[in-house]
Amino acid sequence: MIRIIVLICVALSTFLVTGVSVRGDRWFLTVVSLSTGIFWVCGELRDIKHIAAPGMASMILLSALLGVYDTTPILLACVVILALSAWDLSRLHHRIQHAISNDIRLIIERKHLLRLLLVDCIGFVPVLVFSEIQFHINFIVFFVLATVTLVAIFMVTKLTG
Amino acid sequence: MKNRLLIPVSLLLCLLLLGLLSLHGSVFVISFPLLAYIGGALWFAPKETELSIRREMSHESVFTGTPVTIRVNIHNGGETVEEITLTDVLPEGVAVIEGSNELITTMQPNTDQEQIYSIRASRGVYTSAHTIIKTGESFDLFWKEHHHTTESRLCVKPLVPAMKSIPVRPPKTRSFAGPIPAQQGGAGVHFYTIRNYQPGDSQRHINWRITARHTHELFTNTYQMERIADIGLILDARWSVYHDARTMLFEHAITAVAALASAFIHDGNRVGLLIYGGTIQNVFPGYGKMQRERILKALAKAEKGHNYAMKNLEHLPVRLFPARSQIVMVSPLAEDDIAVLTQLRAKGYAVMLVCPNVLHTDAQKIYGRKGDIHRRSVEYACRLTHVEQSLLLRKARRAGILVVNWYIDKSLDHTIQEAMLRQCMFQRFQGECV
Numbered sequence: 401m402i403r404i405i406v407l408i409c410v411a412l413s414t415f416l417v418t419g420v421s422v423r424g425d426r427w428f429l430t431v432v433s434l435s436t437g438i439f440w441v442c443g444e445l446r447d448i449k450h451i452a453a454p455g456m457a458s459m460i461l462l463s464a465l466l467g468v469y470d471t472t473p474i475l476l477a478c479v480v481i482l483a484l485s486a487w488d489l490s491r492l493h494h495r496i497q498h499a500i501s502n503d504i505r506l507i508i509e510r511k512h513l514l515r516l517l518l519v520d521c522i523g524f525v526p527v528l529v530f531s532e533i534q535f536h537i538n539f540i541v542f543f544v545l546a547t548v549t550l551v552a553i554f555m556v557t558k559l560t561g
Numbered sequence: 562m563k564n565r566l567l568i569p570v571s572l573l574l575c576l577l578l579l580g581l582l583s584l585h586g587s588v589f590v591i592s593f594p595l596l597a598y599i600g601g602a603l604w605f606a607p608k609e610t611e612l613s614i615r616r617e618m619s620h621e622s623v624f625t626g627t628p629v630t631i632r633v634n635i636h637n638g639g640e641t642v643e644e645i646t647l648t649d650v651l652p653e654g655v656a657v658i659e660g661s662n663e664l665i666t667t668m669q670p671n672t673d674q675e676q677i678y679s680i681r682a683s684r685g686v687y688t689s690a691h692t693i694i695k696t697g698e699s700f701d702l703f704w705k706e707h708h709h710t711t712e713s714r715l716c717v718k719p720l721v722p723a724m725k726s727i728p729v730r731p732p733k734t735r736s737f738a739g740p741i742p743a744q745q746g747g748a749g750v751h752f753y754t755i756r757n758y759q760p761g762d763s764q765r766h767i768n769w770r771i772t773a774r775h776t777h778e779l780f781t782n783t784y785q786m787e788r789i790a791d792i793g794l795i796l797d798a799r800w801s802v803y804h805d806a807r808t809m810l811f812e813h814a815i816t817a818v819a820a821l822a823s824a825f826i827h828d829g830n831r832v833g834l835l836i837y838g839g840t841i842q843n844v845f846p847g848y849g850k851m852q853r854e855r856i857l858k859a860l861a862k863a864e865k866g867h868n869y870a871m872k873n874l875e876h877l878p879v880r881l882f883p884a885r886s887q888i889v890m891v892s893p894l895a896e897d898d899i900a901v902l903t904q905l906r907a908k909g910y911a912v913m914l915v916c917p918n919v920l921h922t923d924a925q926k927i928y929g930r931k932g933d934i935h936r937r938s939v940e941y942a943c944r945l946t947h948v949e950q951s952l953l954l955r956k957a958r959r960a961g962i963l964v965v966n967w968y969i970d971k972s973l974d975h976t977i978q979e980a981m982l983r984q985c986m987f988q989r990f991q992g993e994c995v
Contacts, residue, residue: 453568460572460595464579464588473587481594484569488598491565491701495646496665504666508644511667512699515601519700523597530590546577549596 402493402509403444409486410440410455413479417462420471433462440486449494456487477527481520488516566702569595598700605698607705611639616649616690616711622858625684625720628658633676633692637668646695646704647676654683684815686862687715718857719815724824724974728981731790731887731911739789739829747786755780791833791846792825793882794818796860797874797892798838800867813917813969814891815860820973821889821915822856834859835881837874839866843881874901885909893917894953903960913963915977916954920946921968 414437421429436458443451463479492512496505573595580588612635619630633649649662660678668674690711697704726740734741746753755768758779771780796818803811818834825832826849833846834856844852844859870876873895882888888910892898905912920943954964965980967973 457568457572460591461575463591464576467587467591468579468583468585470585471587473590476587476591477594480591484594484598487568488700492699495701508665508667508699511643515605515699519597519601520594522601523594526593526597527590530586530593543581546581549577550574 402489405513406444406452406486406489406493407441409482409489410437410444413437413459413482413486414440416475416479416482417459417466420466420475421462424466424469424471426466426469429462429465433459436462444490452487452490456483459483473527473531477524481524485516485520566599569599569702573599599702602698602700602702605643605700606703607642607696607698608640610637610642610696610705610707612637612642612645612694612696612707614692614694614709614711616692616713618713618715621714622716622718622854623682624718626681628679628681629715630677630679631662633664634673635668635676635694636673637670640670642668642696643699644697644701645674646697648693648695649676649678650691650693651680652687654685655680655687656682682715682717684717684719684812684861686858687713687717689713716858716861718861719812719819721819721823721857722816722973724820725978726828727821727824727977729790729792729887729889729911729913731792731885732909733883733885734786734788734790735831737789737829738787740787741790741828741830742785742787745786746783749784749787751785751787753783753785756783757781789829789831791883791886792830793846793879793886793888794822794825794832794834794856795877795888795890795892796834796836796838796863797890797894798836798863798865799871799895800838800865801872802893802895803865810893810917810919810969811865813919814893815863817891817915817917817967817973819857819860821891822860823853825889826850826853826856832856833882835878836860836863837871837877838864839868839871841871841878843878846882873897877901879905879908879910882910885911887911887913889913889915891915891917894957896953899953899956899960902957902962906961911963912961913965914954914957915965915967915973916950918950918966918968920950921970 414433417433418430418437421427421433436455440451440455443455460480460483463476463483467473467476489512492509496508573592576588576592576595580586580592615634615636617632617634620627623629631649633647635645635647645664645666645668647664647666651657651662658679658681660676662676662678662680664674664676666674690713692709692711694707694709695704696707729741730744731741732744742749742751744753746756755771758767758781762781766781766783768780768782772778796814798811822832822834829848831846831848832852834844836842836859842859842863844855846852847855874897879888888905890902890912892914894914894916902912902914950966954966957964963980963984965973965977967976
């Protein structure tokens with residue numbers, strides 16, 4: 401089941417990025433997104449463990465590039481969420497191959513899917529909110545906010561890692 | 562930072578940087594799902610756990626190739642653990658043949674989980690087992706690692722090929738009945754000599770044919786006593802005679818020692834073992850199945866070693882073996898060793914040298930790898946090595962040592978029987994064969 405969800409997520413994210421690129425006549429991005437999607441799908445079908453990480457990174461960076469060209473943030477956030485989910489579920493699929501039994505596997509899968517859905521929703525709500533609000537902050541404020549966020553992330557990862 | 566966390570955090574950084582450079586709000590906005598993902602993982606990060614492990618093995622001592630079932634039981638005495646990855650680290654030379662040494666599960670408080678898998682190990686003694694337990698949240702970004710070492714002992718003994726009885730003839734035997742002719746008259750089945758009749762001799766043993774040729778004299782057949790003997794096995798474990806690439810040769814030497822020890826003990830002889838390599842390990846001479854087990858366990862532990870003091874056989878502690886007993890040495894042999902073996906003969910020991918030979922097997926491997934282009938040069942090299950080995954072994958034969966040149970692709974039993982027959986014919990030719 402997990403694998404099918406991964407494939408659906410990859411296909412949908414590819415479809416969205418390619419669609420947005422075609423609509424904006426950005427043929428280079430179209431080719432890149434399409435080929436990334438095809439590679440990722442083929443990799444998943446052939447059970448290649450490390451294909452998901454570059455696939456997700458490419459999709460998110462493509463969506464960021466499309467963001468620079470004034471594409472709707474909701475669409476781009478959908479791409480990010482789909483790519484992130486595909487990467488996460490692909491890792492889960494490979495990780496639980498050695499699960500002690502099918503029942504345990506099902507429990508882990510179900511719990512994981514629910515949690516992922518929750519996290520995706522939490523991540524999507526601010527996108528919805530901010531896409532409706534027009535905000536203007538100058539570069540310095542942005543820079544300070546970004547630096548504080550990064551430092552916080554590093555500290556947290558250092559403490560827990 | 563762990564690799565798993567590196568990818569989402571790097572992407573988040575990229576998005577923020579791109580947003581800063583382009584000053585586009587939508588680029589910033591799409592970083593929220595990533596932030597939520599990392600935040601979610603952080604929220605559910607694992608707390609302290611109370612896990613305990615119990616490890617059981619189906620056997621403690623097996624022969625090479627025998628499957629061993631391992632049960633790892635894990636008990637959770639603390640709170641619920643969402644995801645546990647348990648990896649039983651296998652030492653080198655151990656392979657999983659059924660099941661998996663890795664387990665993923667989820668555990669409720671005060672519950673147990675069991676992981677069962679089978680392994681097949683190569684010769685050796687494995688003393689402790691290392692288990693890695695990772696507890697983590699379901700996104701697998703944050704986890705805690707616990708290392709657990711269990712004291713368990715698995716002794717994998719070398720294979721013991723079946724062998725027929727080996728008819729060795731040491732100069733001195735022990736006083737108990739056995740299979741080896743003792744070169745002394747007495748109760749036995751093999752003819753020894755003829756002597757004048759003495760009162761008390763059985764009439765059944767009178768040699769009537771000789772008696773008929775003489776008047777007023779009776780002659781009796783005497784038979785050779787059959788006794789057990791002291792056998793000293795020496796395994797040459799010096800690194801210099803095996804070289805780096807010839808690991809399999811050492812394994813064959815060990816198999817040969819195991820087979821010889823088993824055959825000699827089966828015949829009732831008193832057998833001792835000396836492993837001469839980096840260190841000297843010895844098993845004092847003894848009889849029976851327990852002695853066989855002791856020897857096999859010593860062979861399971863045997864390793865090649867290097868020691869400058871024991872570079873050659875000069876310091877071979879032959880005093881461990883009784884005087885004039887049978888010494889069986891298993892060694893590929895270096896050129897300097899012949900002198901020491903000759904000295905052993907001079908001291909009155911009967912020496913048998915089993916020399917495992919991989920020349921043919923190595924040559925075939927090289928043919929397979931290099932093809933026909935280098936065939937001729939390989940042939941020359943093989944021929945030269947063969948000549949060198951033959952000269953060395955001939956020197957040993959001339960010193961009165963029974964040499965068994967064992968090509969490992971052939972049966973050791975058959976090779977020993979052939980070598981003994983050849984020696985017997987040679988001695989008969991010289992009028993010495995008993």
